[in-house]
Amino acid sequence: MQVLVLKGxxxxxxxxxxxxxxxxxxxxxxxxxxxxxxxxxxxxxKSTVLRILSGLESSxxxxxxxxxxxxxxxxHTAMVFQEHGLFPWLSVYDNIAYGLRxxxxxxxxxxxxxxxxxxxxxxxxxEFANVLPxxxxxxxxxxxxxxxxxxxxxxxxxxxxxxxxxxxxSRHELQDEVIRIRDTLGTTFFIVTHNPExxxxxxxxxxxxxxxxxxxxKEIEVSSPRxxxxxxxxxxxxxxxxxxxxxxG
Amino acid sequence: xxxxxxxxxxxxxxxxxxxxxxxxxMYIQNSFILPGWETIIPVLIHPAEPLFGGASLFQNSLISxxxxxxxxxxxxxIAVPLGLLCGWSKSAEDYVNPIIQILRPVPPxxxxxxxxxxxxxxxxxLLFIIFIGSFFPVFISTIEGMRSIxxxxxxxxxxxxxxxxxxxxxxxxxxALPSIWTGLRLAFGVAWMCLVAAEMLPGTSxxxxxxxxxxxxxxxxxxxxxxxxxxxxxxxxxxxxxxIGQTRLxxxxxxx
Amino acid sequence: MRIWYLPLIxxxxxxxxxxxxxxxxxxxxxxxxxxxxxQFVYATSGIMPQLLNTSQVDAFFVWESVVSTADLGGxxxxxxxxxxxxxxxxxENTACNVLVMRNSFITEYPEIASLLSAITIAGIQRIHEDxxxxxxxxxxxxxxxxxxxSAGLTLNxxxxxxxAFPHINFTDKARxxxxxxxxxxxxxxxxxxxxxxxxxxVTVYTRALELLTGxxxxxxxxxxxxxxxxxxxxxxxxxxxxxxxxxxxxxxRYGFCLVPDSHMSGRPTExxxxxxxxxxxxxxxxxxxxxxGVMTGLGQNAIDVAYIGSVPSLMQISMGNPAAIIHSxxxxxxxxxxxxxxxxxxxxxxxxxxKSRSSSGRPLIIAVPQSSIQEEMMREAFEYEGVQISLYGLxxxxxx
Ligand SMILES: Nc1ncnc2c1ncn2[C@@H]1O[C@H](COP(=O)(O)OP(=O)(O)O)[C@@H](O)[C@H]1O
Ligand SMILES: [Mg+2]
Numbered sequence: 001m002q003v004l005v006l007k008g009x010x011x012x013x014x015x016x017x018x019x020x021x022x023x024x025x026x027x028x029x030x031x032x033x034x035x036x037x038x039x040x041x042x043x044x045x046k047s048t049v050l051r052i053l054s055g056l057e058s059s060x061x062x063x064x065x066x067x068x069x070x071x072x073x074x075x076h077t078a079m080v081f082q083e084h085g086l087f088p089w090l091s092v093y094d095n096i097a098y099g100l101r102x103x104x105x106x107x108x109x110x111x112x113x114x115x116x117x118x119x120x121x122x123x124x125x126x127e128f129a130n131v132l133p134x135x136x137x138x139x140x141x142x143x144x145x146x147x148x149x150x151x152x153x154x155x156x157x158x159x160x161x162x163x164x165x166x167x168x169x170s171r172h173e174l175q176d177e178v179i180r181i182r183d184t185l186g187t188t189f190f191i192v193t194h195n196p197e198x199x200x201x202x203x204x205x206x207x208x209x210x211x212x213x214x215x216x217x218k219e220i221e222v223s224s225p226r227x228x229x230x231x232x233x234x235x236x237x238x239x240x241x242x243x244x245x246x247x248x249g
Numbered sequence: 250x251x252x253x254x255x256x257x258x259x260x261x262x263x264x265x266x267x268x269x270x271x272x273x274x275m276y277i278q279n280s281f282i283l284p285g286w287e288t289i290i291p292v293l294i295h296p297a298e299p300l301f302g303g304a305s306l307f308q309n310s311l312i313s314x315x316x317x318x319x320x321x322x323x324x325x326x327i328a329v330p331l332g333l334l335c336g337w338s339k340s341a342e343d344y345v346n347p348i349i350q351i352l353r354p355v356p357p358x359x360x361x362x363x364x365x366x367x368x369x370x371x372x373x374x375l376l377f378i379i380f381i382g383s384f385f386p387v388f389i390s391t392i393e394g395m396r397s398i399x400x401x402x403x404x405x406x407x408x409x410x411x412x413x414x415x416x417x418x419x420x421x422x423x424x425a426l427p428s429i430w431t432g433l434r435l436a437f438g439v440a441w442m443c444l445v446a447a448e449m450l451p452g453t454s455x456x457x458x459x460x461x462x463x464x465x466x467x468x469x470x471x472x473x474x475x476x477x478x479x480x481x482x483x484x485x486x487x488x489x490x491x492x493i494g495q496t497r498l499x500x501x502x503x504x505x
Numbered sequence: 506m507r508i509w510y511l512p513l514i515x516x517x518x519x520x521x522x523x524x525x526x527x528x529x530x531x532x533x534x535x536x537x538x539x540x541x542x543x544q545f546v547y548a549t550s551g552i553m554p555q556l557l558n559t560s561q562v563d564a565f566f567v568w569e570s571v572v573s574t575a576d577l578g579g580x581x582x583x584x585x586x587x588x589x590x591x592x593x594x595x596x597e598n599t600a601c602n603v604l605v606m607r608n609s610f611i612t613e614y615p616e617i618a619s620l621l622s623a624i625t626i627a628g629i630q631r632i633h634e635d636x637x638x639x640x641x642x643x644x645x646x647x648x649x650x651x652x653x654x655s656a657g658l659t660l661n662x663x664x665x666x667x668x669a670f671p672h673i674n675f676t677d678k679a680r681x682x683x684x685x686x687x688x689x690x691x692x693x694x695x696x697x698x699x700x701x702x703x704x705x706x707v708t709v710y711t712r713a714l715e716l717l718t719g720x721x722x723x724x725x726x727x728x729x730x731x732x733x734x735x736x737x738x739x740x741x742x743x744x745x746x747x748x749x750x751x752x753x754x755x756x757x758r759y760g761f762c763l764v765p766d767s768h769m770s771g772r773p774t775e776x777x778x779x780x781x782x783x784x785x786x787x788x789x790x791x792x793x794x795x796x797x798g799v800m801t802g803l804g805q806n807a808i809d810v811a812y813i814g815s816v817p818s819l820m821q822i823s824m825g826n827p828a829a830i831i832h833s834x835x836x837x838x839x840x841x842x843x844x845x846x847x848x849x850x851x852x853x854x855x856x857x858x859x860k861s862r863s864s865s866g867r868p869l870i871i872a873v874p875q876s877s878i879q880e881e882m883m884r885e886a887f888e889y890e891g892v893q894i895s896l897y898g899l900x901x902x903x904x905x
Binding site: 279280281301303365463466 | 555556
Binding site: 054055056074075077078079081083085087088089090098099102103104105132133134148149152 | 402404405407408411412415423500502
């Protein structure tokens with residue numbers, strides 16, 4: 001089932017005096033429960049695509065449709081940024097509860113507590129409920145950020161280079177976490193990454209954008225069964241292929 | 250011991266000064282130049298005794314503190330919302346900024362002659378002076394606080410469904426608060442100094458500044474020194490309250 | 506949310522302070538008597554016309570030429586002079602301002618002290634010989650001869666002095682007041698118990714009179730300079746002003762005088778003590794704000810000689826300031842000013858007004874210079890009339 005259909009998305013930016021086309025024509029489809037990785041050369045507009053989907057930016061032309069074929073409502077998305085973006089003055093608990101407490105959601109207090117506890121255990125952070133973010137490691141912070149985004153039960157979770165600032169060990173842990181969450185909750189993931197290994201390890205599909213003004217250059221299905229082993233020749237080959245597409249723009 | 254040592258270090262110089270002071274005062278033998286501590290300490294250890302037939306040291310301090318708090322809170326209640334407004338809206342800042350920048354360098358005491366004409370001698374004019382003194386630090390650090398808010402936090406709030414009002418309540422205010430708090434701390438110090446200076450001017454009948462001026466007119470230097478000590482102590486106590494508040498409330502600051 | 510504790514904490518602090526204030530002041534509230542009452546405000550002389558004009562005070566009692574400024578400037582009317590203030594013309598011949606010197610200065614340079622005293626007495630003589638010249642000099646010293654603006658009117662300083670001078674009795678023979686009521690208002694302060702060595706130094710004065718009658722100055726021991734403190738805003742120091750600006754006549758007559766360094770300024774800051782046409786020492790003239798401050802400067806060795814109010818000097822001397830009064834400069838020169846529309850024309854009708862306002866719950870507010878002879882006069886007069894005094898802005902602390 002399709003959760004997201006992008007058709008001919010374009011975007012111009014005015015940079016000081018110069019006006020330039022960032023996205024020229026982005027079209028793609030994302031299915032329910034998929035993990036889709038978005039790649040492309042630096043500055044090609046990957047973040048811009050996510051920002052348009054999350055409602056932080058608007059597109060100049062093109063349509064975005066949701067599962068029912070109507071115009072897609074950014075309310076159904078949540079975003080995880082590269083730098084966690086946690087509110088430093090709120091405890092882990094309050095950070096996770098943040099979205100639930102917004103008026104639009106109309107969730108009673110009791111239910112919020114229950115939900116936050118479920119999420120804390122989902123990301124293995126139960127003991128840290130009352131800790132302030134600055135007391136956590138980078139990986140833990142990003143777990144909290146993921147939990148906070150998941151709290152509002154998005155149809156699709158947008159992640160902009162979510163693990164690139166982490167050490168390799170935390171990164172692998174969190175990658176497995178993403179797969180596990182998808183398997184337990186059935187959440188759809190749309191992940192921007194500049195790391196081909198990560199894309200190949202995580203993605204059910206990899207979408208590669210061309211250089212600016214960008215459009216979709218290539219889509220690659222990754223059908224290898226999980227857990228995947230990047231040391232297998234097939235995987236190594238795939239990584240090389242993806243790298244080729246990204247670097248040749 | 251590790252905790253006590255810095256405190257002991259802090260006491261070293263004051264004790265040294267007092268010893269030097271006392272020996273010089275015994276040598277000079279002129280209570281108008283260096284009153285001995287044997288005359289200063291009795292004033293300090295009898296804070297509830299009326300001085301010069303008027304209010305006691307304690308009452309004078311209380312009156313000064315009360316005045317400073319009223320003026321300070323008035324300034325806070327006006328400067329913080331105005332600062333939030335100017336930090337939020339560029340247009341509001343364009344309107345307000347020039348006049349603020351012009352008025353800011355004027356020493357609050359310079360307003361006193363006008364303040365007496367506008368707000369009457371006594372409480373009204375003092376309140377105005379304290380207000381002027383504490384308004385600018387609060388206002389400017391509120392704007393500063395608004396500038397220090399990460400756009401990312403606002404974006405996160407928006408993607409999580411916050412309305413403008415909710416963003417204001419849950420991101421802008423807590424995000425700007427550490428800087429506002431610093432402003433409050435600065436402002437209280439300025440307000441305290443302004444008040445004491447303003448109380449030295451005519452038209453007051455109590456307060457530490459008044460006490461000092463009265464003692465000056467009567468040549469009672471030991472009361473002046475006692476008053477200065479009380480002013481300093483109240484200053485340091487209020488400042489440490491703000492500092493403790495800062496570490497307790499905003500421990501996250503600078504560590505995100 | 507933890508941030509909402511902040512206003513709460515602020516509120517609690519404020520609340521406890523207010524509570525403490527109410528509690529402490531509440532102790533005295535019950536003892537407030539039902540006697541008629543006035544409230545005093547301490548103010549500097551210059552600000553008093555403004556306070557009256559803006560209805561912040563109902564009356565003020567201060568020295569010339571501030572009284573004349575208010576009178577001629579349309580700010581108020583003068584309803585009582587020194588002689589009208591009870592009890593019984595007491596103040597007419599009481600020293601209002603005096604010449605004071607630090608004891609150590611007198612001991613070290615007795616002849617210089619006597620010379621300065623003699624020159625002051627000569628200044629007093631000159632005022633009586635040529636009042637017009639004295640008024641011109643005083644106007645120039647106090648106002649710089651420029652027209653003065655007051656409540657919309659422009660006043661000529663000379664006219665002002667013509668109005669003021671008849672009310673001032675310049676004399677070196679007035680007797681000293683007894684600042685008993687002021688001291689009583691400081692009753693509980695232990696410093697008042699210190700007994701001074703002596704308030705007056707007659708030796709200097711006696712020698713000054715000798716110098717004026719032809720005795721030769723003996724100039725053996727001379728200071729490098731002498732610092733004289735005074736209050737430049739008052740007419741009452743005219744003997745100082747006249748002795749400096751009118752030095753020629755004094756030089757001719759006595760052979761000693763104070764010669765200003767600059768003849769351009771109507772208010773010089775430096776002059777020389779000359780004896781038989783040779784400069785003996787330099788004199789610095791240091792303007793002060795309040796008499797008590799000048800007196801404290803005297804105690805601090807920052808000033809050697811001062812022309813100041815009799816009451817501040819007596820009070821400080823009685824509290825241990827090592828200084829002595831040489832002789833008086835003037836008696837009188839104060840005035841009680843009220844708004845033109847005030848329902849009184851003299852002291853008696855003023856007291857009627859005081860009582861009616863007090864019984865209506867709005868006691869009169871009167872501005873006086875702090876610790877001055879004017880405050881002492883008002884305290885004694887109100888005591889005589891059975892009127893209580895409290896300090897404006899602090900009524901709840903009871904016995905102020
Ligand atoms: N708000 C903006 N204003 C102007 N230019 C922008 C803005 N946001 C992004 N850009 C530009 O658009 C291009 C694409 O940006 P981005 O989507 O961040 O690229 P990336 O693929 O590296 O994430 C870049 O050249 C960037 O400089
Ligand atoms: Mg990017």
